[in-house]
Amino acid sequence: MTNPYILVLYDTGQGRTKELAYAIAEGVMNVGVTVKIRCVPKVSAVSEQVSPSIPEQGDIYCTADELSGCMGLALGSPTHFGNMSGSMKYFWDNTVSQWLSGSLQGKPASVFTSTGTMHGGNEATLLSMMLPLLHHGMLMVGLSYEYGELSRTVRGGTPYGVSSVVGTSHELAMTADERILAIHQGERLAIIAKKLSSHH
Numbered sequence: 001m002t003n004p005y006i007l008v009l010y011d012t013g014q015g016r017t018k019e020l021a022y023a024i025a026e027g028v029m030n031v032g033v034t035v036k037i038r039c040v041p042k043v044s045a046v047s048e049q050v051s052p053s054i055p056e057q058g059d060i061y062c063t064a065d066e067l068s069g070c071m072g073l074a075l076g077s078p079t080h081f082g083n084m085s086g087s088m089k090y091f092w093d094n095t096v097s098q099w100l101s102g103s104l105q106g107k108p109a110s111v112f113t114s115t116g117t118m119h120g121g122n123e124a125t126l127l128s129m130m131l132p133l134l135h136h137g138m139l140m141v142g143l144s145y146e147y148g149e150l151s152r153t154v155r156g157g158t159p160y161g162v163s164s165v166v167g168t169s170h171e172l173a174m175t176a177d178e179r180i181l182a183i184h185q186g187e188r189l190a191i192i193a194k195k196l197s198s199h200h
């Protein structure tokens with residue numbers, strides 16, 4: 001039997017959402033909880049060729065069992081027109097069996113995104129990612145204003161979850177506030193997941 005773990009599941013184009021995923025994972029590990037970092041396969045407009053089940057590089061794809069077995073979930077996607085990416089949406093459109101079995105019911109979940117511009121829809125993306133998670137019966141964990149960085153940040157970071165504003169050419173490095181908020185988010189999610197799982 002594997003240790004209880006938090007699943008950090010993300011999609012990324014240029015690697016910026018992945019950076020946030022790793023900062024959140026750092027927060028999860030800070031409170032002594034095991035973390036699994038996974039990504040989702042790309043959806044292609046050309047469907048004659050099936051992509052390999054294990055990616056050639058980077059993090060491995062999330063399996064159905066890894067999703068069902070997590071004690072909590074951090075879900076991240078780049079902002080694509082104010083919404084999660086098509087690949088991430090496709091992933092959730094294939095989770096009917098988890099929905100039927102209720103394997104995510106009552107588990108905490110948290111969302112994160114990276115975005116080109118300040119007002120290009122990062123908050124809308126975060127809210128859009130909550131929708132399938134709420135259908136699965138998950139309990140949403142946001143960021144709290146107890147973290148001073150949330151009031152101070154001049155770029156990403158919202159009460160709905162952490163965001164990172166990367167610039168239209170990905171020229172902006174993650175700010176210290178964005179990074180610290182991502183770590184806090186991982187810590188908060190893991191602490192709540194531990195409390196909830198101790199009641200089972």
Ligand SMILES: Cc1cc2nc3c(=O)[nH]c(=O)nc-3n(C[C@H](O)[C@H](O)[C@H](O)COP(=O)(O)O)c2cc1C
Nearest residue numbers: 012013014015016017080081082114115116117120
């Ligand atoms: C198809 C597409 C749509 C995008 N739509 C938006 C958008 O609505 N608002 C925005 O600020 N940035 C938008 N961007 C920029 C991405 O949000 C940005 O490149 C991304 O967050 C970088 O993260 P990644 O490296 O994980 O892909 C878009 C990028 C792509 C490829």
